[in-house]
Amino acid sequence: MRLVRYDxxxxxxxRGQKIHDVNNVLDRIPASKWPHPPGDALIAALPELRADIxxxxxxxxxxxxxEVTLLSPVASxxxxxxxxxxxxxxxxxARGDAAINxxxxxxxxxxxxxFLKSPSSLVGxxxxxERHFPDRRIDHEIELAVIIGRGGYQIPAERVFDHVAGYCxxxxxxxxxxxxxxxxxxxxxxxxxxxxxxxxxxxxxPDALSFRLEVNGEPRQASNTEHLVFDVAxxxxxxxxxxxxxxxxxxxxxxxEGVGPxxxxxVMHCFIDQLGTMDxxxxxxxxxxxAVA
Ligand code: MN
Numbered sequence: 001m002r003l004v005r006y007d008x009x010x011x012x013x014x015r016g017q018k019i020h021d022v023n024n025v026l027d028r029i030p031a032s033k034w035p036h037p038p039g040d041a042l043i044a045a046l047p048e049l050r051a052d053i054x055x056x057x058x059x060x061x062x063x064x065x066x067e068v069t070l071l072s073p074v075a076s077x078x079x080x081x082x083x084x085x086x087x088x089x090x091x092x093x094a095r096g097d098a099a100i101n102x103x104x105x106x107x108x109x110x111x112x113x114x115f116l117k118s119p120s121s122l123v124g125x126x127x128x129x130e131r132h133f134p135d136r137r138i139d140h141e142i143e144l145a146v147i148i149g150r151g152g153y154q155i156p157a158e159r160v161f162d163h164v165a166g167y168c169x170x171x172x173x174x175x176x177x178x179x180x181x182x183x184x185x186x187x188x189x190x191x192x193x194x195x196x197x198x199x200x201x202x203x204x205x206p207d208a209l210s211f212r213l214e215v216n217g218e219p220r221q222a223s224n225t226e227h228l229v230f231d232v233a234x235x236x237x238x239x240x241x242x243x244x245x246x247x248x249x250x251x252x253x254x255x256x257e258g259v260g261p262x263x264x265x266x267v268m269h270c271f272i273d274q275l276g277t278m279d280x281x282x283x284x285x286x287x288x289x290x291a292v293a
Pocket of ligand 1 (some may be wrong): 082083084141144172252254255
């Protein structure tokens with residue numbers, strides 16, 4: 001199953017290029033009282049709702065994928081966990097390029113551990129990425145994103161896939177510079193997730209997915225998750241060793257070589273085998289003064 005969230009927080013099942021609207025199922029998400037349990041209530045309820053969602057999709061009105069604004073398939077992650085330098089060729093690239101490393105030593109994932117991005121940075125493919133600083137280099141990083149389903153803590157390695165709700169294409173956008181990763185990668189719109197949450201039964205092997213990113217048709221990144229230094233299972237176990245994982249938590253697995261700058265007007269075309277494609281635009285920042293309820 002391929003779940004999309006679109007337009008005004010509608011829920012749909014993507015089949016081919018058509019969205020089957022299953023918004024009515026949202027009424028069946030169990031209500032909760034304060035303090036609401038951490039994580040995404042839809043992802044938490046998915047095992048119970050899935051059969052009904054599929055059935056509803058069979059009967060549902062459809063909308064062409066191209067006519068909607070895609071939001072992040074996960075609405076409310078409690079955290080976005082990310083792997084630094086998890087492809088050897090990206091490690092070598094970062095060590096060899098001062099515009100990436102800013103004179104700082106580039107360590108390995110064994111030395112760095114994981115890092116966290118703010119959940120407020122999360123957007124969908126249709127919302128686009130804002131360039132906040134005209135004078136700073138902003139890079140694309142395409143990554144396989146793992147979405148946690150059932151929560152857990154200190155999950156044994158052989159059980160980690162029992163805790164996966166699905167997979168998405170992820171973009172870990174980054175301002176290059178000397179600041180801490182958690183700042184450079186947490187700006188509004190700097191985590192893009194899409195186009196759909198694809199459940200594990202649709203994926204042959206998350207550690208053997210080819211993927212690529214083009215900017216305005218120019219090839220930039222192309223690799224395969226078989227080259228991950230810490231593979232998907234190891235990343236989940238590593239994260240769960242120290243963090244309690246909640247439904248909807250996102251693990252960005254790291255980017256390969258070929259990172260490069262984008263500017264307003266650019267369109268990033270992202271492809272991961274079996275997960276689909278998404279086009280993400282880079283824009284000038286809108287002027288925001290709004291208080292947010
Ligand atoms: Mn990254």
